[in-house]
Amino acid sequence: ETGVTQTPRHLVMGMTNKKSLKCEQHLGHNAMYWYKQSAKKPLELMFVYSLEERVENNSVPSRFSPECPNSSHLFLHLHTLQPEDSALYLCASSQDSASHSSGANVLTFGAGSRLTVL
Amino acid sequence: AQTVTQSQPEMSVQEAETVTLSCTYDTSESDYYLFWYKQPPSRQMILVIRQEAYKQQNATENRFSVNFQKAAKSFSLKISDSQLGDAAMYFCAYRSLYNNDMRFGAGTRLTVKP
Numbered sequence: 001e002t003g004v005t006q007t008p009r010h011l012v013m014g015m016t017n018k019k020s021l022k023c024e025q026h027l028g029h030n031a032m033y034w035y036k037q038s039a040k041k042p043l044e045l046m047f048v049y050s051l052e053e054r055v056e057n058n059s060v061p062s063r064f065s066p067e068c069p070n071s072s073h074l075f076l077h078l079h080t081l082q083p084e085d086s087a088l089y090l091c092a093s094s095q096d097s098a099s100h101s102s103g104a105n106v107l108t109f110g111a112g113s114r115l116t117v118l
Numbered sequence: 119a120q121t122v123t124q125s126q127p128e129m130s131v132q133e134a135e136t137v138t139l140s141c142t143y144d145t146s147e148s149d150y151y152l153f154w155y156k157q158p159p160s161r162q163m164i165l166v167i168r169q170e171a172y173k174q175q176n177a178t179e180n181r182f183s184v185n186f187q188k189a190a191k192s193f194s195l196k197i198s199d200s201q202l203g204d205a206a207m208y209f210c211a212y213r214s215l216y217n218n219d220m221r222f223g224a225g226t227r228l229t230v231k232p
Contacts, residue, residue, distance in 0.1 A: 107165075
């Protein structure tokens with residue numbers, strides 16, 4: 001384990017379901033990320049939270065809704081998803097880029113949540 | 119926006135041999151960070167090595183080293199004395215100095231043959 005924990009590890013849901021992915025980090029980081037990983041494609045940055053404020057939202061459909069209640073927790077709420085949303089969703093954390101510490105720009109990843117939309 | 123390209127979807131190497139994975143990127147920034155991440159079959163992405171663009175010296179971490187060519191915007195990873203445990207997906211990544219945006223390539227799947 002790297003210090004970033006994602007649950008559930010596997011999720012199967014229908015197109016009309018509502019579910020949430022959870023990410024938790026205990027590394028003292030203040031920036032958290034959601035990435036989507038699909039086969040044979042680059043990781044797609046979905047959302048970035050820095051100091052609990054959303055700073056990046058890369059044209060992600062509104063059926064994905066992030067929530068960052070504090071610097072240690074990040075959620076991705078899912079509703080009315082499509083089969084093409086099936087992928088591995090990776091959470092990561094880091095120090096904010098404004099920090100000039102030596103590890104500021106290194107992302108620590110969780111193991112991912114494998115999502116299948118039927 | 120910055121883009122990262124890994125032109126080798128798959129590579130294989132004999133155990134104990136050396137392999138080089140290629141990465142190129144596109145940016146208009148002068149200062150940035152570059153990374154290689156490894157994703158074993160267990161899926162947890164872990165950092166292999168990183169390079170600050172303002173440093174001319176190539177980064178090294180034990181058997182892993184990079185060849186950073188800033189003018190050519192090239193950042194290749196060399197793995198020496200390959201081991202079976204090196205088998206994984208390898209991702210090249212670019213991070214701006216000025217924001218939290220990290221961009222990844224599509225990855226190279228490395229197979230190590232015993």
